Amino acid sequence: MTDSPAVWASHLRKRYKKRVAVDGVSFTVGRGEVLGLLGPNGAGKTSVIKMMLGLVRPDAGEVMLLGRPNTDPRSRERVGYLPELFRYQPWLSADEVLALHVRLAGVKISGSDRRESLGLVGLADRAKDRVGGFSKGMQQRLGLAVALVARPELVVLDEPTSALDPLGRADVRDLLLSLKERDVAVLLNSHLIGEVERVCDRVVILDRGRVAAAGTLPELLGRRELRLVLTNVTAEAAALLEPFAREGDHYTVTLPDDVPALIADLVKLGVRVHAVEPARVSLEERLLDILRTQPEEL
């Protein structure tokens, strides 16, 4: 069964009263792959995740989790989930919450492994404290431990850093990278594009309930660019740079295969070179670009 993808979602559709929240969304997450789910508020990201995990009934479409249809509860045996709305039984201690989830998952996890999970999210010394006294950030950390405690093969994180301070965010990033190393598939929904850009193998961009774009980061971000600051640019030199975009002395060209050769040629033609720097369209720019060029609909 390990050759089946971690998630296979096909033509998911969901309507809430008159509003179509999700409209024909399909995607896959390969084993050990980290997929970022991006999009503006109300794009349908959380609805897609909830349909995937069987929390919300889709009006149409199918989902397979780790090789089993998601209508079968066993498909979730190896799935860990941190919801966007994270709350855990306030009358239980952190360790008791983990123990409960381990029992529900039907796996054998020792007490020391549970404590290790709590240690991983920085709650080792709060294991015996009631969750009711936890801050938002601590509850989110506990949520991460809950998602990771039952040795998942797929982890679904819905805005995992929404309540965390910068230090906590860095912790989550390290955690994601360690999951990637252990070949755990991750579906990450986050507003923090930098986070997504750093850890994700692939990105799916949702807008108004549809997939606006999808692909690996190089596919989405396209070719890299070179930015130059030049003066004394003759017509002959300009021909060398073609095609380029110009703003005053700033020239932007697609990254040539041999940068030193280009610079040497420019210098030979009497061009004065003040600065040369490689540049790349950031995921943020690309995302805004994609969302702005989407045709407006009702």
Added chain:
Amino acid sequence: MTTVVTVAALTLQEASRRRVLRSLAVLTAVLLALSAWGFSEIDSDYGGLTSGEARMAGSTVLNLVMFGFSLIAALGTAFLAGPTLSGEVESGIALAMMTRPVRRAEVLVGKWLGLVGFGAGFVTVAGVAEFLIVHLTVGYWPPHPVTGLMLLAAQTAALMTLSLLFSTVISPMASGIMAVGLFGATWIAGVVGSVGEALDNPSVALVGTVSRMLLPTDGLWRGAMNSFQDPALLAQIGSGIEESPFLSMNPLTGAYLLWAAVWTALVLGLAALSFQRRDL
């Protein structure tokens, strides 16, 4: 099955750790103390009562106090059942739990089992304490204490199941209020029905019968009362007693008990179905 047991244990743990248990304990203690005082007054003020009269007073007041307990149990479990399901859905606690490899029906039945255990435990502890008080003060011991307590527990279970069904569709507070409101309404309908019986007015009596079919809490309560009363006393007093809401002439029929069980199973099934279809 593990899920059912796990969730049932969790529900009991929740009940024991939340303030509900403490408030229940305080209410129960107050009621027990008041009844102990009342019974000792009966004994001292009417020292010259015949044994029959003492029994009559004892069994009537016992039913009154037991009605108080059934009310506490009903209110307590109805208000526990609401938050435990729809509250968890609203707050988001259900999200992480329901994405474990569990069926929603298993979680629901686990909750139900935990709450039934809690209600039955409360009724047993409070009921036995009250029996002891009555026994020590006026020397009365009900004829069928176990049957009576089981019927009280069944009454609590029936109301709690209804509250659970409501909580799969409406907010936690509203589901508790609805369940308790219906509980009160059927009790009053039951009283109206017994007045109709006493006056030989079949159409008024029908009100009680129909309401006892729609929501079996009142019927089960009447069965419980019957088990707590001295049968000789009922025979002595004879007819005309039916209009009293705290005395019951006849024990429950097997058919009615079966109906109460079927009713509870049906409502629980509906709750499971409704919970299964709900978007979390």
